[in-house]
Amino acid sequence: MLEIKNLHASIDEKEILKGLNLSVKAGEVHAIMGPNGAGKSTLASVVAGKEDYEVTEGSIELEGENIDELGADERAHQGVFLSFQYPVEIPGVSVTNFIKTAINETRKARGLEDMPARDMLKKIKEKSELLEIDSKFLSRSLNEGFSGGEKKRNEIFQMAMLEPKVAILDETDSGLDIDALRIVANGVNKLKSEDNAVIVITHYQRLLDYIVPDFVHVLHDGKIVKSGTKELALELEEKGYDWIKAAL
């Protein structure tokens, strides 16, 4: 699904990713952990195609196609989803209207007509029921006055509606309370399928009490230095990151 090979990326001439390899197959959930400043958010941004970063070496393939040359919008249309991609507040634009527009833009990019209104409503109903999102929330203005948990709910709803091939959830930033963690975890557990893959970035072991990843990777100094199963996350919680650094 997603193949990252020898990825080197810089910002303002400073190299952040230093030869990162990651292979994610359909149906898998991967957790990426690591100390602050390791490059986790950079990895998410580079995969999503954010322009501030310069890829100097290596490649990123989505379903066997190289996506290095695609812009962020094109990658989104190809099925790459990044949480916090649309954090802006848009007064007067509801959660529902925003996602309708996003879906129809993606369809347009694929040469399809707008989704018929009835199908759209059906999909909104189905996904909001699955995620236990009430209709009042769906009619609120996008991100306006959203709590941490509501922001997460909105992101997970966007992910459910857009049905990305690869979803990258960067959960490192901003105070995530236990409710917000649960919203993210429930969403991932309900939305994972044999046709998609999820990468959860976190330095909270707690999140992995709710999401059981197939693989856990430790990112340190721009590279993945250790990979394992969920036991690795437990070991990290117990021992911290220093033992990994010491073993390098």
Ligand SMILES: Nc1ncnc2c1ncn2[C@@H]1O[C@H](COP(=O)(O)OP(=O)(O)O)[C@@H](O)[C@H]1O
């Ligand atoms: N916009 C930026 N300009 C300069 N340096 C940056 C920028 N974004 C990130 N960095 C640097 O890149 C390194 C990795 O950051 P980041 O990817 O945010 O790490 P993590 O998410 O693992 O905490 C850090 O040293 C950080 O200071």
Ligand SMILES: [Mg+2]
């Ligand atoms: Mg980060």
